[in-house]
Amino acid sequence: MDDTTPAPAPSATEKLAARPATVGPGSAKPTLPDAQTVTQVRHWTDWLMSFRCTRPASLRFRSGEFVMLGLPGEDGKPILRAYSIASPSWDEELEFYSIKVPDGPLTSRLKNIREGDQIILRPKPVGTLVLDALLPGKRLWFLATGTGIAPFASLLRDPDTFERYEQVVLMHTCRQVSELAYGRDLVESLADDPLLSEMFGEGFADRLHYYPTTTREEWPIMGRITDNLTSGRVFADLGLPPMNPADDRAMVCGSLAFNTDAKKVLEGFGLHEGANSDPREFVVEKAFVGEGV
Ligand SMILES: Cc1cc2nc3c(=O)[nH]c(=O)nc-3n(C[C@H](O)[C@H](O)[C@H](O)COP(=O)(O)OP(=O)(O)OC[C@H]3O[C@@H](n4cnc5c(N)ncnc54)[C@H](O)[C@@H]3O)c2cc1C
Ligand SMILES: NC(=O)c1ccc[n+]([C@@H]2O[C@H](COP(=O)([O-])OP(=O)(O)OC[C@H]3O[C@@H](n4cnc5c(N)ncnc54)[C@H](OP(=O)(O)O)[C@@H]3O)[C@@H](O)[C@H]2O)c1
Secondary structure, eight states, X not given: OOTTSOOOOOOHHHHHHHSOOOOSTTOOSOOOTTEEEEEEEEEOSSSEEEXXXXXXXXXXXXXXXXXXXXXXXXXXXXXXXXXXXXSOTTOSEEEEEEEOOTTOTTHHHHTTOOTTOEEEEEEEEEOSOSGGGBOOOSEEEEEEXXXXXXXXXXXXXXXHHHHHOSEEEEEEEEXXXXXXXXXXXXXXXXXXXXXXXXXXXXXXXXXXXXXXXXXXXXXXXXXXHHHHHHXXXXXXXXXXXXXXXXXXXXXXXXXXXXXXXHHHHHHHXXXXXXXXXXOBSEEEEESOSSSOO
């Protein structure tokens, strides 16, 4: 380029990179590496929130994977935690669905983020809840408690899920009715999803069976996922045959206790646990570490 050639206009990413970035709610501190900008925040209950942020240009992930994200602590050192990406792999932004633990080192601060704030996001996705870790089949079951629905919010918006499976079943169980709202909103939005409708036709949403239940507040269908599977109630309610290893595949995400019990139930139906390197009939991942707050 000679001296007379005008410099090309900076792209949006270059403008963002050139901005004096800050990290954390209202913070004016210089940015840390891996800072991303929050674009949307929604509080669902006193304990649950979701947010969207910019996506690092370098981040490629498979729907269902998780990354480490966080904020700087008092001493300026990052407080990082594992978070499932709730948005699908094709999305220009990233979405996360989070618990707000009152005295949690990260989430007691994360709950205060607002649009325009910055968070730290390490762009190294990993995880077992990926379609490649399962053998082909007819039906895919997503079994989630609480925030364990996050990886399935990603997979449900990924056309690959409906490409590979004729039917998809989402069982989501929470203690209270208000905690089901994020999942309900997601499922309702799928019916109007332009990408999925274009690829699979307008009636494609009929291929998704949604089975939300509560355990501690009145709701039309109640009970733990494990109980509704072993009693056969979910099969009767949805008009599906009992799970079998020829047709059914499953992904499990919840507390350690739930994962352990769900694994036993799936094995009882003859399904085997798989992994990225050894695809089988189901895969499991923790939604959090710890026994409850
Ligand atoms: C693979 C993986 C993926 C994860 N994905 C998510 C996600 O998408 N969304 C999310 O909110 N959390 C997720 N977590 C949990 C997350 O890493 C943090 O534990 C959570 O953000 C709380 O951080 P904290 O520092 O505030 O408290 P921590 O010190 O990390 O946790 C304090 C206590 O809160 C409870 N707790 C923590 N997370 C949860 C939760 N999600 N649901 C119910 N109780 C919880 C536990 O009892 C824990 O001992 C994931 C964890 C793992 C291992
Ligand atoms: N105060 C609040 O408003 C509030 C709101 C949200 C979370 N929290 C706290 O956050 C912590 C995590 O709560 P959470 O509700 O997200 O997670 P959770 O305790 O794992 O419960 C989520 C759902 O999973 C079910 N479940 C738990 N263990 C199971 C098992 N072994 N097999 C099958 N199903 C199982 C629960 O049923 P059961 O009800 O039968 O156990 C519940 O419906 C708790 O300590 C809670 O006190 C508090």
